[in-house]
Amino acid sequence: MSSFFPTRGFLGTGATFAADINLVVQLIMGAALITGLVLAKQKRYQAHGICQTTVLLLNLLMIGLVMWPSFREQVRPSLRKVVHNWYYAAAAGHAVLGITAELLGLYIVIVAGTDILPLWLRFKHWKRWMQTELVLWFIVLVSGVGTYYVWYMAPVR
Numbered sequence: 001m002s003s004f005f006p007t008r009g010f011l012g013t014g015a016t017f018a019a020d021i022n023l024v025v026q027l028i029m030g031a032a033l034i035t036g037l038v039l040a041k042q043k044r045y046q047a048h049g050i051c052q053t054t055v056l057l058l059n060l061l062m063i064g065l066v067m068w069p070s071f072r073e074q075v076r077p078s079l080r081k082v083v084h085n086w087y088y089a090a091a092a093g094h095a096v097l098g099i100t101a102e103l104l105g106l107y108i109v110i111v112a113g114t115d116i117l118p119l120w121l122r123f124k125h126w127k128r129w130m131q132t133e134l135v136l137w138f139i140v141l142v143s144g145v146g147t148y149y150v151w152y153m154a155p156v157r
């Protein structure tokens, strides 16, 4: 990853360039999801579907390029320290929630946009599933911002 992005970030927090880009992209994607919600409220369902699916797929890219490599290199080797250390606990909790949100989102997109799943694997209460996903996503977003704070901004004790 370090060869893909420049090293130094641009937000003045001491974070890496990849972390700063990820933070900005995640906040923009959060705003895009709210826009998608408004589209659904206006009954513009096709535009809503395109908007939410684009965010979900773009996030797969951000996980693959930034968050998974960072988790693999900095968190996974020290998982035993999760209980005692905020640095690892914040990222590990965030990663578990993030994987759940991404998988749930992919499931919803497959049910809503295709016919490939058998009837017994398809949900009927679309609104409830999508609302749950949106709430979970924003919890993950807040936990991601929390991870950024703990990693790059909180005073070292």
Ligand code: HEM
Pocket (backbone or CB within 6 Å): 018, 019, 020, 022, 023, 026, 027, 059, 063, 066, 067, 068, 070, 071, 075, 091, 094, 095, 096, 098, 099, 101, 102, 137, 140, 141, 143, 144, 145, 147, 148, 151
């Ligand atoms: C809905 C899905 C997700 C959202 C909205 C989200 C959001 C964020 C945000 C806003 C940050 C702070 C910016 C940064 O430090 O890079 C972050 C960082 C991070 N996320 Fe996620 N994330 C999601 C999924 C995941 C997943 C699936 C993993 C597990 C591999 C993960 C692991 C991490 C790690 C390790 C960091 C710290 C990266 C670093 O600073 O080097 N995230 N995330």
